[in-house]
Amino acid sequence: MPNPDNSTALIVGASRGLGLALAAEYLHRGWRVIATVRGSGRTRLHELAASAGGRLEVETVDINIRDEVARLRARLHGRTIDLLFVNAGIAIDPGQSINDVGTDAFVRMMVTNALSPMRVIEAFESLVPATGTIAAMSSDLGSVSANTDGGWEAYRASKAALNTLMRSFAARHAGDPRALVLMAPGWVRTDMGGPDAELTIEESIPRVVDTLSAQAGHAGLRYLDYRGQTVPW
Ligand code: NAP
Numbered sequence: 001m002p003n004p005d006n007s008t009a010l011i012v013g014a015s016r017g018l019g020l021a022l023a024a025e026y027l028h029r030g031w032r033v034i035a036t037v038r039g040s041g042r043t044r045l046h047e048l049a050a051s052a053g054g055r056l057e058v059e060t061v062d063i064n065i066r067d068e069v070a071r072l073r074a075r076l077h078g079r080t081i082d083l084l085f086v087n088a089g090i091a092i093d094p095g096q097s098i099n100d101v102g103t104d105a106f107v108r109m110m111v112t113n114a115l116s117p118m119r120v121i122e123a124f125e126s127l128v129p130a131t132g133t134i135a136a137m138s139s140d141l142g143s144v145s146a147n148t149d150g151g152w153e154a155y156r157a158s159k160a161a162l163n164t165l166m167r168s169f170a171a172r173h174a175g176d177p178r179a180l181v182l183m184a185p186g187w188v189r190t191d192m193g194g195p196d197a198e199l200t201i202e203e204s205i206p207r208v209v210d211t212l213s214a215q216a217g218h219a220g221l222r223y224l225d226y227r228g229q230t231v232p233w
Contacts, residue, residue, distance in 0.1 A: 008032040010081045010127075012063060012120055013088025015043040017190035018137065021205040022087060027052050029209065031083075034076070038062045063088050063116035073123045081127040083212065086117040087137040089159075091192050094152045101154045113158035118165045130177040133216050138163055138182040140225065145232045163223060163233065170221035180221040183208060184231050199226075 014035035023035040049056040092105040142159030189197040
């Protein structure tokens, strides 16, 4: 597909799962993509880069390591990022109630799913132009008001924290023309979503990208699912 604006996406956390599929989908739509992995091992993102005709740059960052975030920011100095999408996230022992979850697991989920994505957004937002979009991968489970069934308690709390922190970012940037999106991709068959999830990656990610594309140029924060529908806070 044509990309007349030569747009660039930065997708953080793209070694596998939804992030890898996001990178592939933006390439398919003609974008230039900068996508990140952790560590020095070869991943499926590297395989994708080999067939991307130079439009995919593989970068490295662990979002929980501030020096690595700062070094990536320095490497991308001067670049324009039309879409900044922080996708990285973890779920540790999601079946455990808050009574059972270990303190270390709780802290790791809160840091990886809420604090670190916001630190990445704070570090990179100045590269996103007025026409651009800043997104973070949330979840339907991040909705406080829709939590009537419980389950995934600590993970839910971390995505609710991400949503609240993104609202604070939006409040601090009132009047900012950029689109801000918290995305709920649906329950998807990945390492995290598991084999019983409702959706294949192919059923989710193209619609995630359609939804994000529809937000471009619309100022302010929205919490949307992969079908473009508003998720209640
Ligand atoms: P996944 O298959 O487990 O992939 C997680 C990705 O995040 C991997 O690329 C992983 O890199 C990366 N990551 C984890 N910790 C990181 C860190 N500290 N720094 C940098 N990258 C890190 O999960 P997924 O299903 O694709 O989920 C992607 C996002 O969607 C997550 O935020 C998740 O919470 C959210 N989500 C998923 C579903 C679902 O049903 N699958 C539903 C709602 C929301 P490594 O390969 O190095 O570990």
